[in-house]
């Protein structure tokens with residue numbers, strides 16, 4: 001069983017439509033794929049149709065933006081009720097904040113490089129969530145940088161002069177909201193220290209006490225040392241361990257199936273979730 005529990009589509013900042021992501025997952029030989037767009041469930045319906053068509057199982061999820069210890073973190077929510085207000089209201093608020101923040105980033109950038117808000121809108125067409133990758137695509141279209149990676153290296157870096165943070169719920173509140181909505185919360189890439197700051201150990205204790213179910217240990221942004229640290233934390237706190245690609249289509253080098261989750265871990269997630277895995 002090949003199970004990849006973290007992918008993005010054009011509903012957020014991936015480059016392929018939800019149905020294309022599912023088709024690509026089937027073509028890559030996966031048995032199960034999760035669609036986990038940032039702060040939205042907008043891609044679920046198309047992904048579900050495609051999963052039935054291509055004979056692959058689909059886990060419906062969301063990558064929820066949150067904050068902890070002054071740092072931006074991501075929590076994967078699996079199998080939640082998308083209509084439950086506890087989570088839906090928070091996601092609404094985050095999407096609004098992301099939109100304002102993206103406008104602010106573009107305003108700052110426009111002082112120094114050729115870019116307009118319309119450029120970004122032309123790139124974020126189907127997206128219901130606007131992110132820095134769309135601004136990166138606008139910079140690529142303008143010939144300012146060759147690709148998304150180059151844009152993130154300086155102009156869009158979290159530590160850079162044009163960065164603007166956005167509202168996101170506190171991590172413990174987000175974990176509780178995910179659980180209230182019947183979802184299963186897994187901390188996404190918690191040890192990605194090359195991307196920016198990572199949370200200290202005490203945050204794992206707080207999130208676990210709030211209902212965290214697991215840690216995404218196997219992810220390309222994790223060094224062997226981080227995987228060892230996170231495995232030990234998961235053991236200590238009785239958390240599930242997942243692995244996934246964080247596929248963004250052509251927007252990132254991450255390939256479908258490059259990291260996988262064990263079938264018994266998916267079974268535990270499904271047991272805790274409110275909605276079912278869509279099976280062919």
Ligand code: AMP
Pocket residue numbers: 013038130131132133148149150152153248251252
């Ligand atoms: P945002 O959600 O707007 O803060 O933007 C962060 C998103 O950009 C994350 O989903 C990352 O996957 C993506 N990202 C971060 N670094 C890079 C990079 N070097 N190349 C492409 N995408 C990136």
Ligand code: ZN
Pocket residue numbers: 008013014038248
């Ligand atoms: Zn992303």
Ligand code: FE
Pocket residue numbers: 063074188189
């Ligand atoms: Fe993420």
Ligand code: FE
Pocket residue numbers: 006008063246
């Ligand atoms: Fe992601």
